[in-house]
Every structure is written in C-alpha cells, then in structure tokens.
Amino acid sequence: MLLEIRAAPLWDSTAQKVVGMLTVTDFVNILRHYYYAPEEAPQMGKLEEQQIQTWRDLDGRSGEKSKELLSVSASTSIFDAATILVNHRIHRLPIIEKGEGGATDSVLGVISQIKVLRYIATQFQLRPDVLRRPLRELGIGTFSNLATARMDTPLIRVLDMFVNMRISAVPIVDESGVLLDVYEKFDVSYLARDGAHTNLNMPVSQALAHRIEDLFEGVQTCTMSDTLSSLFDAMRTQSIHRLVVVDENKHLQGIISVSDVLAFILSA
Secondary structure, rough: OOOOOOEEEEEEOOOOOEEEEEHHHHHHHHHHHHHHOOOHHHHHHHHHOOHHHHHHHHHHOOOOOOOOOOOOOOOOOOOHHHHHHHOOOEEEEEEEOOOOOOOOEEEEEEHHHHEEEEEEHOOOOOOOHHHOOOOHOOOOOOOOOOOOOOOOHHHHHHHHHHHHOOOOOEEEEEOEEEOOOOOOOHHHHHHOOOOOOOOOOOOOOHHOOOOOOOHHOOOOOOOOOHHHHHHHHHHHHHOOOOEEEEEOOOOOOOOOEEHHHHHHHHOO
C-alpha cells in the first residue's frame, strides 16, 4: 500500500514535547543548502544516514531562526484553526493536548487546510448567490507574477521558486504558454526514494519521471467562467490542493489554491 505522508509532528524526547512539524519543505531546504554549499556536497548523498537534528542545526548555521510552533487543541474551533492556517500561510497544524502537572504533551493529530475546507463544504451552506458567481467576479487566486517552468528548466530553479516565492507548485508550460503539467513540492520526495536527489541540475521532465502516478492527484484545471460551486465541489470530493486556471486553448492564466478558497470563505 502506497502512503502519501506530507507532514509529521517532530517530537523532542529530551524536552518531552512537540518542537516542530517535519514537512517536505525541510527536505527542499536541505537539498538547496548542499547544492549551494559545494564543500558539503558529499553529504547530500548520505541524507538517509543523517538525523533530523542535523537538519535543524543547518538552519541555525544559516542564521535562520526556528519559527515558533503553531498548534491547536481539540477544543479549538474550526473557525479559529482555519484563521491560523490562512493568516500564517501554513498548510497544517498539529493538534496537541498540553500535559498538566508535569505530564508530557499528547499529539492527537494534524489538521490541514483541505480537511477544514471539506468540513465546511459538508457541514455549512454558503449563500446560493455567492456559489453561482463565476470565478472572474470573485477575485480568488493568483493571476500575475506567476512562477512557471519549461520541461527543460533545471530542477534547482524550481526548488528556488518554492522557497523564494513561498509556493507549493509550479506550472510547466510550453513555449506558447500551454499548460503541460505541474511540478509540486511533494514531488521532490520521490527523488529521495529513487536516489536521484543528488542531481538537482536535471531538467524538470526528468524529475517528473520519478513521480508515483498513483499518488498524483492529476493536473486539475478550471476556467474563469466556472462557478465557485463547481470549484468547491472539486476540492471537496477529490484530493485537490489547487486548480490551474486556463483558457479554452489550455493557455495558463492563473492558479487557485485551497488557501485562496478558504480565505475567501472566512471573509465572506
């Protein structure tokens, strides 16, 4: 059985508490660190031998401060959890019960934007007039300064886009701007499985060949004339983290993410 684990709470046995969330973003940062530090490049091929603490130490050496761990408890409202996710531009939050009287903390689970959106979609009824409005009238999504790549773009350039633009996917287009595919941040994890993570100069087309298709949600598209209702249904019933907006000729126009939809609902 193939599993798609996108994040895991990081437990510190000494402090007896959760100190962070381990995500594929950490893996991307480590790969970039070794790529841009040639003197340490041999360590890239030994990632499976390294401890997670080694990765956290690298962040300290680079001058980056560890971000405060954001979490919620089982009693936190869905609205408050969704607000934290949107305002801090994060995809997941650990659900933690704080230990009392010296007891250790307990990790109850992880709540994500897509889970919150699905819950809202099944438990609440949005105004029909809002649901029927086409996307072009709602102002949802990103339609300018889009990060894109070509099939021959070196993978390291895509990883740089992930980090510098704080995005989780880059559309792959041809010379005419026609959408061909999407390279997601999670796709980077497949490189480690195949031992291909030491070659970050490979073209995107080669990196895509390492993807496990059974775990890929597919390139989901929509148009500006689609309604919020259809967008909502797609994200509710399928494992979709974003929709790529195209015109009738499949030319890329923009991207609408779960974050965009969730932020819109919270402000509606």
